[in-house]
Amino acid sequence: MRYGQKGSLRRLWxxxxxxxxxxxxxxxxxxxxxxxxxMTSTSFQAGEKMFQLTTEWIxxxxxxxxxxxxxxxxxxxxxxxxxxxxxxxxxxxxxxxCTLAGYGLAKFRFPGDRFVLLAILSTLMLPLEVTxxxxxxxxxxxxxxxxxxxxxGPLLIDAFGVFLMRQSIxxxxxxxxxxxxxxxxxxLRILWQIIVPQCLPALAVLAIxxxxxxxxxxxxxxxxxxxxxxxxxNLGLVQFGEDYGNPPTEQMAIAVLATIPVFVLFWIxxxxxxxxxxxxGLK
Amino acid sequence: MASILTTNQAPGRDAARRPARPARRGWRLHxxxxxxxxxxxxxxxxxLFFAVFKYGPMIWAVELSFTSYDxxxxxxxxxxxxxxxxxxxPIFRESLFNTIVYxxxxxxxxxxxxxxxxxxxxxxxxxxxxxxxxMFLTNLMPILAVCLVWRFLLHPYGLMNQLLEPFGIDRVDWxxxxxxxxxxIIFVTVWRFxxxxxxxxxxxxxxxxxxxxEAAQLDGANAARRFWHVTLPLLAPMxxxxxxxxxxxxxxxxxxxxxxxxxxxxxxxxxxSMLIYETGFSYMKMGRAAAISVVLFTxxxxxxxxxxxxxxxxxxx
Numbered sequence: 194m195r196y197g198q199k200g201s202l203r204r205l206w207x208x209x210x211x212x213x214x215x216x217x218x219x220x221x222x223x224x225x226x227x228x229x230x231x232m233t234s235t236s237f238q239a240g241e242k243m244f245q246l247t248t249e250w251i252x253x254x255x256x257x258x259x260x261x262x263x264x265x266x267x268x269x270x271x272x273x274x275x276x277x278x279x280x281x282x283x284x285x286x287x288x289x290x291c292t293l294a295g296y297g298l299a300k301f302r303f304p305g306d307r308f309v310l311l312a313i314l315s316t317l318m319l320p321l322e323v324t325x326x327x328x329x330x331x332x333x334x335x336x337x338x339x340x341x342x343x344x345x346g347p348l349l350i351d352a353f354g355v356f357l358m359r360q361s362i363x364x365x366x367x368x369x370x371x372x373x374x375x376x377x378x379x380x381l382r383i384l385w386q387i388i389v390p391q392c393l394p395a396l397a398v399l400a401i402x403x404x405x406x407x408x409x410x411x412x413x414x415x416x417x418x419x420x421x422x423x424x425x426x427n428l429g430l431v432q433f434g435e436d437y438g439n440p441p442t443e444q445m446a447i448a449v450l451a452t453i454p455v456f457v458l459f460w461i462x463x464x465x466x467x468x469x470x471x472x473x474g475l476k
Numbered sequence: 477m478a479s480i481l482t483t484n485q486a487p488g489r490d491a492a493r494r495p496a497r498p499a500r501r502g503w504r505l506h507x508x509x510x511x512x513x514x515x516x517x518x519x520x521x522x523x524l525f526f527a528v529f530k531y532g533p534m535i536w537a538v539e540l541s542f543t544s545y546d547x548x549x550x551x552x553x554x555x556x557x558x559x560x561x562x563x564x565x566p567i568f569r570e571s572l573f574n575t576i577v578y579x580x581x582x583x584x585x586x587x588x589x590x591x592x593x594x595x596x597x598x599x600x601x602x603x604x605x606x607x608x609x610x611m612f613l614t615n616l617m618p619i620l621a622v623c624l625v626w627r628f629l630l631h632p633y634g635l636m637n638q639l640l641e642p643f644g645i646d647r648v649d650w651x652x653x654x655x656x657x658x659x660x661i662i663f664v665t666v667w668r669f670x671x672x673x674x675x676x677x678x679x680x681x682x683x684x685x686x687x688x689x690e691a692a693q694l695d696g697a698n699a700a701r702r703f704w705h706v707t708l709p710l711l712a713p714m715x716x717x718x719x720x721x722x723x724x725x726x727x728x729x730x731x732x733x734x735x736x737x738x739x740x741x742x743x744x745x746x747x748x749s750m751l752i753y754e755t756g757f758s759y760m761k762m763g764r765a766a767a768i769s770v771v772l773f774t775x776x777x778x779x780x781x782x783x784x785x786x787x788x789x790x791x792x793x
Binding site for chain 2: 215217218219221222225232235243248291293296298302303304306309314317319320323324326328329330331333346347350352355380384401405411415427430431434444445448456459463470471472
């Protein structure tokens, strides 16, 4: 006890405050993740335990067969593939076109560039929910009803992504680009070898959000798809709940499976995503 | 240099259409003009895309809103009739009211909860980084799964009522009582979106230099005063940004009321986006649906202009 009575008391207080803070934060975190835990635990329960008076967090009897049972009740393999095709295409489209447009707007001056930037930003007020009817009519004119390109088309580029890439490319010193030009590098090569490597964190953020948003799409596929073979996973999941007699525990099993792809993508990109948000300094 | 001069013919062709300064030395363009063209051609695909899928449809929506159209017979001009009918339609009025209540409620709560969470994470508590990642998972969970789970949790015999029972609160029919249905949906919205804005705020908090806090501490400011006089003013632009973005986000909400309550009880949680879908695709009244779109568009335009003003003022700094 080198610090004497008073010092050690203060230290004790500081330490217990740290622990109190830790416990409070843990409780807060639990408040946010308990529905995810509930979903997972319920997906392994027997159907009749759904609304018991006390929730069983760890099932007394595990029912992993909920998963294959649910999967076989509808054409979920096809729905899963459809959602994957749509989401990967939308993610790729956003990555390519948002990077191009973001670079063009961040590092080039051309007549009307300011206006173009505002025009792109203004599409934030035109989400699919607003333009639903005419967008459907456009897709109808193209003959794209009940096709993959019909689902993917209107989602391919999002103004948010353009804005994100522009802001991130703005931070790259223009000198790098000038130097490369003087060395004789072509514009596409500058983009690929200088710009892209420096905005990987922003690209990771863009990848995860564009994938999640298209994986989440419900209203648009609902509008543009009427054939079962083009249904996305979400449409199948809702249909599954509406069909009479499907146990809710099995619906939760399908919901768990719907959650996995986005979580896995986040897990792969986590380090870059943290950097992309500017969270590297977090303790 | 030679490689630049020979590899880019496409912009040269574009330039032929430009009425501005004529190209020098045949197809070879002036160096700076050529770089300008590269920049413009990088942006061009995105602009064309938006012309086809955003600006075009919006113009079409305005046109359709003055007609009656069912995709079978050609559009029949109605003048302002769609809008006049909407103004007296109780379901539309209720949906408009619900949309505004929903935007206001979720925007305020998302901002407050998001900021609160960011402040909690930003304390030097051990494990804060992992808590943040865990909370962020709610933002990555598919919205549909969120809706399905909360529909069960808010069921009269669901977990929510079980948790409240020890506090002497009687069973609440969260989703079938017209007084609690909308607050319940706002609650789920906040649960889902607040962690995203927590991350946005956290980035803002981390960007504030420690020196400011140290200086304030030396001047004898306690934690509350440091928050009020240092954190809040520096975070103000970000708070406005979050308010506008979450307002835009909640104005377009569809899935939550559609899945959790189906717009009910009665029309208590019916919002404009649901009404657009039902009017256009269940009743095939596309002209009327387009008129509702124009109303929703007007609401979103207000927030978008606010956002642009914030953006422009920040760019000038």
